[in-house]
Amino acid sequence: MKTVFGEVCGYPSIRYDHDGLERNLQQKVFGQPFIQKLLLPLVDLHMDERYENRKALVLSFHGTPGSGKNYVAKILAESIFEKGMDSKFVHLFKPILHFSGQPPEILKFRLQQWIVGNVTSCQRQLFIFDEVNDMPEGILEAVKGFIDYNPRFGGLDFSKCIFIFLSNIAMIPINQRTLELWQDGTKRRDKLRHEDFMSIIIEHSFNEDGGFKKCKLITSRLIDAFIPFLPLERSHIESCIKVIADDYAMNSPLTPPMIDYIMESVEFTPKDLRLYSAHGCKNLDTPIKLVLMRYSRQMFDEL
Template identity: 25%
Template sequence: MSDQDSSSTASSQTEGEMDEETNGEMEQEEERAVPSLSSFSSSLRAVIRIKQKYQAMKQRRQEMALVLAGETYAGAPARTSPKIFTFDGVSPFPYSNLSSTPQKKKKRRRRRVLFPNRGGCRSPPRQDRSKAKYCLYLLCVIVFVQVYNAIENLDDHVLRYDLDGLEKTLRREVFGQQGAVEGLLAHLRDYLSTYVHNKPLVVSLHGPSGVGKSHLGRLLAGHFRSVVGETLVLHYYVLHHCPQEADALKCAHILSTNISEKVERAEEEEKIPLFIFDEAEHMHDDILDELWQLVASKQSNEYLNAIYLFLSNLGHTHITKHMLHNSSSISMSMSASGRHSHLVKELTPILRSTVGKLHQLWTEADILPLGLLEKGHVMECFQEEMSREGFYPDHTNIERLAGEIEYYPAVGEHQYSQTGCKQVVAKVNLL
């Protein structure tokens, strides 16, 4: 008999013995289970019995397979159990969990995936900051606040003098000198924007007779009296206050004392006084010397916050000659400020050299020339004076009165008056 026949015979005998043992065990277990399962139905008992039988068979077969696997020769095919229907995964008591409530599975929260930055590090390296930066920031804030307060103070200081109201008054009542008015207001705005200065403002207005110098001085004096007070304005007429040359030295001392008192009072009130000197061409040398000591830029004194305005006809011949010879070359399309800018550009060097020879006081002043008045400006003077005196401003009557004024020969489209508006008041009084 071969080895294969002997092994098959042994395996058949072993299976027979296993079946007998299994049947015996099942009968014993059935006998033990019958009294304990008597309360269940017959169908349920049968299901349980079949399941227990097959579980026991399966266990025994697995044990035998392990034993046989050790006895088989090398190369022999492994024996596999047949695929049969089982109740694996089924609960032996299907009704035992009916009373218990099903529990819901809790879903786990997924954590956010944090990706690193492109640089490869989650947080940038910490740099040590210098404490000096905070001091620098504080300094910048202090400087900003100081500059802001300074700008606000500048606006408040300019508003105190109401230069906008002064401009409206001068444009309404001064005829034919709009360019000079704009130049004067520009000097006043620049100077009055601050309170502390290193030199006083000195402006000298030059022009022929009747062009409105004295009228301009009266308007300025009246306006500043209303904004800074009567005590801080001095309107000085040379022929009235000091007509005799013999009294020039005494007049100079009195004038210096008067100016000192006004300046000291202005310093207490933190205001800038105004000093107007009309008919300055009649000033004596002693008075000019005393004024030069007050306005000289190289002198260090307490009279730096003040405005000095000189009105004179010095250099009027140069102004008349220039306007009569160059009026034809000036375009009529130019504005009043443009014509005055051209006049200032041409005449300022000539006037400065002319009046500078008379006294060194004029070298410290800003020169503003006033031009000749045309016939249309004279008619405006008549209309204003007649309205002030209560006469009806008839255009025919105004043109007749303006025709009685003497004029220079016509230059192109310009006809300039020889006396300006000086005779207007006298002729209106004769009506």
């Protein structure tokens, strides 16, 4: 059996696992119907070697912090690259680290050079841009040439790349629209339509301060899907708690009273309905660890 040292531009370092992606999205991501409706089929088509891509796959995730945007990007990376987020073919950009302290033109040039350099080594690349709402206006214009149709420069083909943009842009109107539809009778999330959210996401992305403001990526229709991440309800938070606890609990599963205790630390909105978590599944680690620690000590004292 041949041993492969380090990552290679191909199998086994790059191997798309559709079943694993679908399973993880179903079992670990809650309350987000458009992940199954939009993300999964788009990734399937993009990764299918039987079809020639005309452009890079470009996705934009929008919603409240803690609603699952970064988590879904991580799951996607793990379904394509053996080392997941630690792969040299996966690149995470954050404004404070990569897009500050220099004039915009220099930052754009460096970004372009980074993309070209990596695609030169392997055409399968995943570029994740976090906190787009905090990026300087105009920076993302640097990637337009790489995600346009038939993007070939200097013998390089960028059509096998995936670009993902993560932001809180339009989270308030997304949450408000979700509440309006709930009040109008659409209680089941799988009955919500993407059309109910797309126009408000595009409008706010183009007009709000941040990396998308007046951006040609939007006016040129180069983003394949604007995916809304909806505010999470109580049942979704309880599911998040169970998944997070599995990483710590070992043989100490959470009991209903333990979950109730953790839920007391969660802030819900609006105040009169207490329907949605104000911070999604964020900030749950500490109360979960505290509950498990108390449980473990109690068990130890009873021995």
